[in-house]
Amino acid sequence: MNTSRILTRRHFLKNTAIAGAVVSAMPLFNIRAQGAGRKFKIGLVGCGGRGTGATANIIEAAKSLGHEIEVVACADFFQEKADTFAKKYNVAADRVFVGTDAYHKVMAQKEIELVLLATPPNFRPVHLEAARAAGKHCFIEKPVAVDPVGARKVIALGEVAKQKGLCIVAGTQRRHTGTYLRNQNAVAQGAIGKITSGTISWCGNKLWFKEREAGESDASYLVRNWPSFLEMSGDHIVEQHVHQIDVTNWFLGRPPIAAIGFGGRARRKTGNQFDFFSVDFNYGDDCHIHSMCRQVSGCYTNVGEFYMGTEGSTYGGGKMQSAKLASLTIPEFKTHANGQVQEHVDLLNALAKGEILNGAKDVAESTMTAIMGRISCYTGQQVRWSDLMTNAESPWYNLTLAPSAANFEGGTVVAPKDDVCPIPGVA
Numbered sequence: 001m002n003t004s005r006i007l008t009r010r011h012f013l014k015n016t017a018i019a020g021a022v023v024s025a026m027p028l029f030n031i032r033a034q035g036a037g038r039k040f041k042i043g044l045v046g047c048g049g050r051g052t053g054a055t056a057n058i059i060e061a062a063k064s065l066g067h068e069i070e071v072v073a074c075a076d077f078f079q080e081k082a083d084t085f086a087k088k089y090n091v092a093a094d095r096v097f098v099g100t101d102a103y104h105k106v107m108a109q110k111e112i113e114l115v116l117l118a119t120p121p122n123f124r125p126v127h128l129e130a131a132r133a134a135g136k137h138c139f140i141e142k143p144v145a146v147d148p149v150g151a152r153k154v155i156a157l158g159e160v161a162k163q164k165g166l167c168i169v170a171g172t173q174r175r176h177t178g179t180y181l182r183n184q185n186a187v188a189q190g191a192i193g194k195i196t197s198g199t200i201s202w203c204g205n206k207l208w209f210k211e212r213e214a215g216e217s218d219a220s221y222l223v224r225n226w227p228s229f230l231e232m233s234g235d236h237i238v239e240q241h242v243h244q245i246d247v248t249n250w251f252l253g254r255p256p257i258a259a260i261g262f263g264g265r266a267r268r269k270t271g272n273q274f275d276f277f278s279v280d281f282n283y284g285d286d287c288h289i290h291s292m293c294r295q296v297s298g299c300y301t302n303v304g305e306f307y308m309g310t311e312g313s314t315y316g317g318g319k320m321q322s323a324k325l326a327s328l329t330i331p332e333f334k335t336h337a338n339g340q341v342q343e344h345v346d347l348l349n350a351l352a353k354g355e356i357l358n359g360a361k362d363v364a365e366s367t368m369t370a371i372m373g374r375i376s377c378y379t380g381q382q383v384r385w386s387d388l389m390t391n392a393e394s395p396w397y398n399l400t401l402a403p404s405a406a407n408f409e410g411g412t413v414v415a416p417k418d419d420v421c422p423i424p425g426v427a
């Protein structure tokens with residue numbers, strides 16, 4: 001077992017504190033902020049539910065700070081989605097772009113300084129790469145990849161973006177929510193001692209799905225029905241449960257060293273995903289976290305995180321049992337009640353002050369952690385962090401799911417078969 005990630009308590013506290021301090025103190029190369037009363041010109045790629053929601057969130061955030069947002073351009077796979085969004089946010093007709101290469105046209109708009117990337121996750125690494133090349137700050141929805149190659153690409157892009165003074169804020173809203181920020185700060189100060197175990201879950205109802213229409217192309221079917229296909233979403237342990245996994249990596253200050261899990265498919269009608277996953281994430285230093293996620297209606301539902309430490313326990317954003325808490329000084333984190341607004345408040349504040357806020361590595365590592373759990377459940381094997389991050393000999397290091405973003409752009413999409421999923425021990 002790779003124990004290189006095992007940290008001493010001193011390192012743990014130091015690293016957790018570092019993980020919480022996301023505002024970089026790096027030299028600034030891209031100071032365009034002018035203080036209060038700025039107009040931020042933005043573009044959106046992916047005009048669906050979250051893209052439209054994130055636009056409303058950033059407008060509300062800007063308003064609360066005395067700034068203004070102008071939506072200059074938008075892009076979507078479907079004309080109708082792009083037009084609906086453009087109408088809502090007054091985007092000029094000649095700045096509404098459609099197709100799998102439409103994101104290039106948003107990036108080409110020189111006046112845009114910030115882009116929101118909210119397509120299905122399989123496109124994120126490629127879209128982020130284009131945004132970085134065009135020198136745009138980014139808001140990127142989670143998760144940020146569907147395979148190890150994509151997640152490593154986002155980590156690398158994030159580092160280069162940082163050097164170039166570009167902000168990247170991710171849609172992991174718990175990191176921008178007061179209750180979570182307070183608990184993470186307390187944990188980093190040792191309020192519950194060393195975390196030794198925990199349980200995290202997203203057990204909820206089934207999501208929406210779409211059936212193929214007569215004569216529909218494979219690309220259109222996959223885009224419309226993306227939450228049902230591994231190659232588009234990463235499966236729901238990645239697409240949805242990444243939120244709890246992200247909180248866990250944040251609270252522990254490190255990703256796990258290995259995962260071993262199981263899962264299965266029982267009730268889905270379309271696509272190729274599992275319905276449920278159960279994973280033991282081994283964080284090293286004798287710390288194990290049980291992760292479970294399920295998308296089956298009519299069952300017990302629970303979404304949240306719970307951690308047990310040597311000197312107490314805590315829920316992610318809830319109650320903490322700690323004899324030490326009263327003696328600690330926890331900063332007051334005054335945040336908007338909605339973390340999805342606060343993440344934009346933090347982004348706009350950083351831009352206005354000329355600071356670099358860059359969470360690409362955090363969200364990419366959380367995405368990779370979820371991918372590690374998924375691969376273990378699909379194959380029935382133990383998967384180590386090193387298998388995905390450093391060990392090029394591992395069978396999973398170069399795993400790239402297809403159809404990929406390049407297949408979509410090249411017009412070579414072949415949809416995977418519906419209702420055929422991996423069989424552990426065989427896959």
Ligand SMILES: NC(=O)c1ccc[n+]([C@@H]2O[C@H](COP(=O)([O-])OP(=O)(O)OC[C@H]3O[C@@H](n4cnc5c(N)ncnc54)[C@H](O)[C@@H]3O)[C@@H](O)[C@H]2O)c1
Nearest residue numbers: 046047048049050051076077081100118119121141142171
């Ligand atoms: N942070 C959160 O709590 C949260 C909540 C919901 C969704 N999300 C994430 O947001 C992302 C989008 O989810 P959604 O619910 O908005 O899905 P959606 O299907 O409503 O929207 C996705 C949009 O992207 C468009 N699209 C697909 N491929 C494209 C491409 N190559 N170029 C341009 N447009 C393309 C689709 O046509 C669609 O309009 C996902 O990564 C999802 O996990 C995050």
